[in-house]
Amino acid sequence: MTAPRRRGLRVGAAFAAGALALAALALWPPSPPERVILIVVDTLRSDHLSPYGARRPTPHLEALAERGQVFTNAVASFHQTSMSMGSLFTGRTPSIESEDPSAPVSWNSASWCGMARFAGPDDDGACIPAGLPTLAERLGEAGYWTIGVASNHFLFEPSGFGRGFSDWVEVGHPRGRAARADFAQLRAARSWAAVNRAAVEALTRRPTDRFFLYVHYMDTHDYLRHLTGDGYDVEATARAYAEAVARVDAAVGRLLSYLDREGLLDDTTVVLTADHGERLAEQHPVAIGRGKPFGHLGNPSYDELLRVPLIVAPAPAGDPAALVRTQDLFELIQEIAGARPEAASGAPPEEVFLGELHFRTYRAGRWKSSLRRSDGSFHLFDLEGDPHETRDVADAHPDVVAAHRRRIAALSGELATRRPVRRELSAGDRERLRALGYLDE
Numbered sequence: 459m460t461a462p463r464r465r466g467l468r469v470g471a472a473f474a475a476g477a478l479a480l481a482a483l484a485l486w487p488p489s490p491p492e493r494v495i496l497i498v499v500d501t502l503r504s505d506h507l508s509p510y511g512a513r514r515p516t517p518h519l520e521a522l523a524e525r526g527q528v529f530t531n532a533v534a535s536f537h538q539t540s541m542s543m544g545s546l547f548t549g550r551t552p553s554i555e556s557e558d559p560s561a562p563v564s565w566n567s568a569s570w571c572g573m574a575r576f577a578g579p580d581d582d583g584a585c586i587p588a589g590l591p592t593l594a595e596r597l598g599e600a601g602y603w604t605i606g607v608a609s610n611h612f613l614f615e616p617s618g619f620g621r622g623f624s625d626w627v628e629v630g631h632p633r634g635r636a637a638r639a640d641f642a643q644l645r646a647a648r649s650w651a652a653v654n655r656a657a658v659e660a661l662t663r664r665p666t667d668r669f670f671l672y673v674h675y676m677d678t679h680d681y682l683r684h685l686t687g688d689g690y691d692v693e694a695t696a697r698a699y700a701e702a703v704a705r706v707d708a709a710v711g712r713l714l715s716y717l718d719r720e721g722l723l724d725d726t727t728v729v730l731t732a733d734h735g736e737r738l739a740e741q742h743p744v745a746i747g748r749g750k751p752f753g754h755l756g757n758p759s760y761d762e763l764l765r766v767p768l769i770v771a772p773a774p775a776g777d778p779a780a781l782v783r784t785q786d787l788f789e790l791i792q793e794i795a796g797a798r799p800e801a802a803s804g805a806p807p808e809e810v811f812l813g814e815l816h817f818r819t820y821r822a823g824r825w826k827s828s829l830r831r832s833d834g835s836f837h838l839f840d841l842e843g844d845p846h847e848t849r850d851v852a853d854a855h856p857d858v859v860a861a862h863r864r865r866i867a868a869l870s871g872e873l874a875t876r877r878p879v880r881r882e883l884s885a886g887d888r889e890r891l892r893a894l895g896y897l898d899e
Contacts (some may be wrong), residue, residue: 526771
């Protein structure tokens with residue numbers, strides 16, 4: 459995998475090691491597999507899977523890991539689906555930065571993939587601009603029949619996520635207004651059973667055994683909908699999340715068993731990951747999101763929102779402890795498939811940058827920081843000494859704070875959108891947000 463050009467300030471010796479480790483992921487067998495399968499489980503934390511040490515077993519993902527490789531330092535490129543998946547599908551750092559660092563661009567379907575800076579004057583307004591090559595397009599060019607089974611409404615067309623897929627299926631379209639009263643219907647319509655059924659039906663339509671299959675599960679995202687009352691009893695909510703993880707584990711097992719029975723797992727590489735994690739009542743020095751103990755609203759994004767699983771089977775060469783961001787999977791999957799993409803622009807491979815609505819979050823090596831847009835307040839965490847981010851150590855490390863401030867400013871400028879973005883949510887935007895539980899009205 460070709461690493462992007464290095465530029466700007468580097469903090470700590472881990473940078474060089476991280477870049478070399480990521481580059482080592484390109485050491486793949488010269489003959490690409492007949493099939494590549496990308497499984498994305500929405501809102502899945504790595505620490506809830508037994509290959510990552512969870513006490514509750516996830517036997518099907520454990521079996522996948524046993525014949526592959528578990529990456530222990532995989533992180534989401536953003537805490538929200540459309541931004542993270544936008545990065546996976548394009549290889550770019552997602553960003554809603556504007557020319558004013560105190561005010562990001564308005565968040566709507568024109569910007570919520572984080573790719574508005576690439577929109578051209580004649581662009582069709584899709585969330586992924588027409589000029590950006592997508593993963594499906596690249597794999598199609600490499601000779602694969604491309605199948606996409608999407609169940610998250612952020613990814614539904616006309617977003618641009620379907621571009622390049624030979625067969626694109628959207629699972630769980632709501633009937634009429636997607637109000638909260640409809641969530642039971644929506645859950646069923648986009649459950650693992652519906653997703654697996656759609657995947658099998660699409661596979662029966664394929665004209666060739668050489669294919670790329672992308673499947674997206676929503677059961678872990680919808681775990682709160684299985685609760686009664688306000689859903690914020692800590693033990694009940696944690697139990698509901700664990701049960702949703704178990705359902706998805708079984709769902710992945712069923713899909714892989716079907717492929718095995720059909721003789722479609724031989725000469726196949728499976729990549730399993732998540733778009734982001736989830737907060738499960740963790741406590742931090744700075745309030746997160748809207749103060750709710752559960753969810754993935756970020757602002758700022760702590761590691762329970764960013765740590766995601768990454769299992770690749772069969773195992774690639776390379777360091778399983780290498781930092782791998784969602785956006786890096788764009789190149790990694792193409793390397794697996796025998797395509798050779800040019801290095802995409804954005805934050806270098808040893809850095810993580812999230813331009814959130816109210817914070818800018820940055821990670822380099824052991825240090826992770828969050829800068830509040832409104833007042834410039836700064837928070838620093840040592841991930842080696844304090845992996846759960848419970849102690850703000852900004853006062854004790856002014857040199858790191860100064861370096862991070864400079865790097866955040868530089869990345870904000872590099873990733874800024876220069877063109878105007880419409881401010882209001884459209885009716886379609888509101889329906890998508892309601893269907894995902896993010897809008898109450």
